[in-house]
Amino acid sequence: MAGTLVALGLRAIRHVPKNAPLQASAAMSSYTRTLIGKREIVGFGFNGEPSYVDRADFPMPAIRWKEPTSDVQALREKEKGDWKNLSVEEKKALYRASFCQTFAEFKAPTGEWKSLIGISLIFVSGAIWVFYALKAFVYSPLPESFKEENREAQLRRIIDLQVNPVQGIASKWDYEKDDWKK
Amino acid sequence: MFRTTAVRAQSIFRNALTPKKAHAATVSRFMSSHSTETDEQFDTRFENFFNRKDIDGWEIRRGINDLWGHDLVPEPKILIAALKACRRVNDFALAVRILEAVKDKCGPKVGEIYPYIIQELKPTLTELGISTPEELGFDKPELNLESVFHIH
Numbered sequence: 001m002a003g004t005l006v007a008l009g010l011r012a013i014r015h016v017p018k019n020a021p022l023q024a025s026a027a028m029s030s031y032t033r034t035l036i037g038k039r040e041i042v043g044f045g046f047n048g049e050p051s052y053v054d055r056a057d058f059p060m061p062a063i064r065w066k067e068p069t070s071d072v073q074a075l076r077e078k079e080k081g082d083w084k085n086l087s088v089e090e091k092k093a094l095y096r097a098s099f100c101q102t103f104a105e106f107k108a109p110t111g112e113w114k115s116l117i118g119i120s121l122i123f124v125s126g127a128i129w130v131f132y133a134l135k136a137f138v139y140s141p142l143p144e145s146f147k148e149e150n151r152e153a154q155l156r157r158i159i160d161l162q163v164n165p166v167q168g169i170a171s172k173w174d175y176e177k178d179d180w181k182k
Numbered sequence: 183m184f185r186t187t188a189v190r191a192q193s194i195f196r197n198a199l200t201p202k203k204a205h206a207a208t209v210s211r212f213m214s215s216h217s218t219e220t221d222e223q224f225d226t227r228f229e230n231f232f233n234r235k236d237i238d239g240w241e242i243r244r245g246i247n248d249l250w251g252h253d254l255v256p257e258p259k260i261l262i263a264a265l266k267a268c269r270r271v272n273d274f275a276l277a278v279r280i281l282e283a284v285k286d287k288c289g290p291k292v293g294e295i296y297p298y299i300i301q302e303l304k305p306t307l308t309e310l311g312i313s314t315p316e317e318l319g320f321d322k323p324e325l326n327l328e329s330v331f332h333i334h
Binding site: 042043044045046056057058059060076079080082083084085086088091092094095097098099100101102103104105107108110 | 239240242243244246247250251269272273274275276278279280282283285286310311312313315317318319320321322323324325326327329
């Protein structure tokens with residue numbers, strides 16, 4: 001474990017560019033550059049990190065989705081003119097250059113709930129079979145006191161002992177008629 | 183020992199415990215400050231923010247993200263200012279994204295609020311040549327991506 005950590009740490013140190021400037025911020029930005037390539041950093045995003053996430057609560061990510069390739073650059077030049085001259089295809093291409101998925105796409109239902117419920121029910125049915133197996137092969141039979149006549153005898157004894165005579169079971173028993181109060 | 187502690191504690195709490203002379207302008211109270219901004223002031227603040235002449239794309243995105251943190255659907259006049267700001271910084275995608283985000287912000291009342299907002303925005307949209315997400319076919323999913331949580 002410790003050896004793995006040391007190896008990982010060494011690898012992280014070795015991969016820092018050798019000619020990185022001394023200032024921490026400049027070093028970080030050059031590392032960030034290796035992650036995001038030539039993509040423009042265009043905003044704050046949701047936490048200030050230059051990362052792309054499609055989120056409904058922070059609709060504007062920090063970087064553009066596509067790197068500025070030559071055809072994207074050409075579209076950007078055309079974008080500076082009147083937007084009425086853009087065709088629908090060009091408009092969609094411009095959107096896809098800045099953003100990965102539309103709201104309708106990243107909020108589309110995945111149907112994952114079906115597999116979740118299905119797998120859960122498989123485990124539940126397995127547990128029921130295990131219960132019956134234990135019942136059949138492991139547990140001893142229920143004690144005598146669970147039989148119908150034993151439980152009736154127990155109730156009779158509770159009534160004879162006048163258990164809970166004010167609000168409970170004996171208060172509902174009519175001792176003169178020897179039956180439940182109507 | 184206890185006496186030293188008590189004396190020190192007393193000197194620390196003295197300032198907090200003795201009632202201050204109430205100033206006419208500032209009365210200090212031990213409670214969080216509440217915003218006294220009215221809805222109109224809020225709308226005007228954001229409208230003025232987006233109407234600034236020297237606004238850039240960074241600030242538009244920051245303004246939208248901040249505005250989206252509030253429990254409200256933005257007034258059409260704020261959105262008009264934001265769309266015009268998008269036109270000034272030449273970012274078409276941003277304008278479409280704002281419209282999409284408004285539709286999402288309407289929540290369960292999307293059937294009532296979204297048509298009203300589009301109706302209010304229609305003159306601006308035609309003036310600037312912005313297509314609604316519906317005109318671009320963005321109201322239905324057209325690109326399916328595997329979730330990043332399922333790739334590996």
